[in-house]
Structure formats: structure tokens, C-alpha cells
Amino acid sequence: MSLYGGMNTAQGSNSCLCDLRSDTMTAPDGAMRAAMAAAVVGDDVYGEDPTVTVLESRLATLLDKEAAVFMPTGTQSNLASLMAHCGRGDEIIVGDPYHIYCDEAAGASVLGGISMNAIATQANGAVSPADVTAAIKVDDPHYARSRLLCLENTVGGQVIPLDDMRAAARVAWDAGLFVHLDGARFFNAITALGCEAIELANYADSISICMSKGLGAPVGSVLVGSSALIMQARRNRKILGGSMRQAGVLAAAALHALDHNLPDLERDHANACALATALTEMGAGDIQLGSNMLFFTPRDKNPDALRIHMADAGIRIGGQSPAIRMVLHRDVTDDGLDATITAFQSYFTKE
Numbered sequence: 001m002s003l004y005g006g007m008n009t010a011q012g013s014n015s016c017l018c019d020l021r022s023d024t025m026t027a028p029d030g031a032m033r034a035a036m037a038a039a040v041v042g043d044d045v046y047g048e049d050p051t052v053t054v055l056e057s058r059l060a061t062l063l064d065k066e067a068a069v070f071m072p073t074g075t076q077s078n079l080a081s082l083m084a085h086c087g088r089g090d091e092i093i094v095g096d097p098y099h100i101y102c103d104e105a106a107g108a109s110v111l112g113g114i115s116m117n118a119i120a121t122q123a124n125g126a127v128s129p130a131d132v133t134a135a136i137k138v139d140d141p142h143y144a145r146s147r148l149l150c151l152e153n154t155v156g157g158q159v160i161p162l163d164d165m166r167a168a169a170r171v172a173w174d175a176g177l178f179v180h181l182d183g184a185r186f187f188n189a190i191t192a193l194g195c196e197a198i199e200l201a202n203y204a205d206s207i208s209i210c211m212s213k214g215l216g217a218p219v220g221s222v223l224v225g226s227s228a229l230i231m232q233a234r235r236n237r238k239i240l241g242g243s244m245r246q247a248g249v250l251a252a253a254a255l256h257a258l259d260h261n262l263p264d265l266e267r268d269h270a271n272a273c274a275l276a277t278a279l280t281e282m283g284a285g286d287i288q289l290g291s292n293m294l295f296f297t298p299r300d301k302n303p304d305a306l307r308i309h310m311a312d313a314g315i316r317i318g319g320q321s322p323a324i325r326m327v328l329h330r331d332v333t334d335d336g337l338d339a340t341i342t343a344f345q346s347y348f349t350k351e
């Protein structure tokens with residue numbers, strides 16, 4: 001079983017009742033596909049795709065930053081940003097469970113010559129200002145140059161409060177560092193915080209947002225920041241493999257998501273809560289709940305047996321151990337959620 005929940009099985013996500021492995025499992029719906037088909041496109045390498053340009057300026061305006069650039073993935077968007085902020089021999093400070101440190105194949109070091117100083121996070125997923133301060137190196141030829149603080153929100157579904165964002169950003173800025181926010185699930189964060197986009201964006205110089213997680217778009221991330229930073233990130237995008245041509249078909253999906261799908265994130269969070277409540281009532285095991293995600297350790301500590309039982313019932317859950325990740329998203333139907341709860345009930349009552 002792979003970490004990502006058995007990608008080697010023959011069963012496709014479309015043929016199962018409910019796929020809880022990730023909020024990347026959504027497929028574009030009919031209305032989104034229609035918007036993609038109707039997109040006005042041009043060659044974005046020439047800067048001539050009007051739909052891409054609309055998406056970029058829409059997010060820049062929403063986050064009150066000067067500019068934005070459309071990227072194929074969150075990983076590329078983060079890396080292009082890190083390489084725009086940092087030169088070779090510079091160092092980022094990053095929470096040790098954060099995606100940039102754990103799940104991006106050390107691209108910052110491999111391709112950017114950037115050193116990663118990973119620091120422990122607090123129970124809520126935030127980095128503490130004291131730990132950030134302690135991690136900042138003095139200017140000495142022996143040391144890497146501390147250049148950038150990398151924050152994340154949400155972190156494994158956990159929503160970092162604005163106070164924690166502000167406190168961490170402030171110590172970094174006071175020490176002359178920049179701040180990057182991996183906001184792959186930026187809209188889940190602001191939905192759960194009940195704040196405006198700008199209130200969260202205030203605490204970072206650059207923000208990477210994924211349109212393909214929870215919002216229903218098939219592909220795409222947007223990096224937002226100052227004009228100078230985004231100009232450098234465009235160059236880095238080229239270095240990292242190039243830019244896309246008629247990418248307006250993808251930008252149209254992202255714009256459609258911004259127009260229509262944001263309110264549905266509340267439903268995903270409520271569904272995560274409902275699933276957590278049902279598991280708690282069954283006494284099924286330990287649960288950590290945050291926004292649209294649950295990390296669930298079954299009481300028999302046998303996630304593989306549970307995964308097989310759930311797969312037999314047409315439910316796919318994460319491949320992690322001992323805590324299984326389950327992510328609620330817009331393609332989880334009411335029937336799918338009911339079937340999931342029923343399948344858990346049958347597993348934990350037969351035990």
C-alpha cells in the first residue's frame with residue numbers, strides 16, 4: 001500500500017462510492033467543463049492569454065498584492081517563489097511538518113542551492129516566534145544567510161490563527177527576512193477563520209494558492225506577490241521547465257471555481273465534522289480534526305485491515321499509518337458520506 005492510499009490498485013477514483021484520500025480527487029463538473037470549453041485563449045508565453053491574465057489579476061487584487069503568476073502545480077509555485085526570494089547559500093526557516101520541507105523532494109536545495117532549516121511546530125501547526133528568532137543566523141561567513149520564513153496554512157487541515165501568523169511574520173520581518181505562505185488550501189483557511197483573503201495575505205510577502213485542492217479545478221496554482229518578485233518567479237518558472245501556452249482553458253476552470261465553488265468549502269468542513277462525530281460516537285479511535293481533514297488512528301491500530309474493509313465497501317481512505325488521513329471535498333456526496341459512516345460502523349461493530 002503506498003502512502004497515498006494504494007495508487008497501484010486497478011480501481012479508479014471514479015468507480016468508487018467515496019474517495020477520501022485527498023481533496024485533489026475532484027473532477028471538474030459540467031459547468032466547469034463548459035467554462036473551460038468557452039475560454040478565450042492565446043499563447044501565454046507571449047503574455048497573450050487573456051483568461052490567464054484575468055485569473056492572475058483577480059487573485060492579486062483579492063490578496064492586495066501587485067502581481068500574480070499562474071503555475072501548473074503548488075510544488076512549482078512554492079519553488080519558483082523560494083528561488084525568487086533566495087539565492088544559492090541562502091536559508092529558509094520552515095516548520096518541520098510543512099509540505100515545502102517534507103513533500104517537495106527537497107527541490108529548494110536540489111535546484112535552488114537553498115538550505116532548509118526545519119523547526120518544530122506547536123501543537124496547532126504554527127511556528128512559534130521564539131523558535132523563529134532562535135533559528136535566524138547571525139551574518140557570519142561560516143553560516144548560510146537566513147533569508148525567508150516559510151509558513152503554511154492550513155497545515156494538515158489545521159487552521160493557523162491570524163495571531164500566530166502575525167507573530168511569526170513580525171519576528172521575521174523585524175530581522176530583515178521575507179515571508180512566504182504555502183496557502184495550498186488558502187481558501188479553506190479563510191473560510192474556517194471567517195476572515196477576508198487580505199487579512200491572511202497581510203502576513204506574507206508571497207502566497208501560493210492551489211486551485212486544484214478542494215476548489216474543484218483540475219490543475220493549477222497561483223503565486224501572488226510584489227511585481228519584482230513575480231517577475232523573477234516567471235523567470236524561475238521557465239528555468240523549472242517552462243510555461244504553458246493556451247493555459248486559459250485551465251485558468252477558466254480556476255476562475256469558475258472562484259466564482260462558484262468557494263461557498264461549498266463550508267460544507268466540506270461540516271462534513272469532516274460530521275464524520276469525526278460519527279467516529280467518536282462509535283468509539284472507533286483517536287481523531288484529529290481540522291477544516292476539511294481528519295487524521296484517524298483506529299482503536300485496533302490496524303489501518304491496513306480497515307483500509308481493506310473500506311475498499312470492499314467502495315470507500316477509499318488514505319494510505320498513511322498509524323493515523324489515516326481522510327479529506328472531505330466537493331465530490332463527496334451525501335450518499336457517499338452515509339456509505340462511509342455505515343462502512344465504519346460495520347467494521348467497528350464486528351471487531
Ligand SMILES: Cc1ncc(COP(=O)(O)O)c(C=O)c1O
Nearest residue numbers: 073074075076099152182184210
Ligand atoms: C500544503 C501543500 N502545499 C503544496 C502542495 C503541492 O501542490 P501540488 O500537488 O499541486 O504540487 C500540496 C499538495 O498536496 C500541499 O498539500
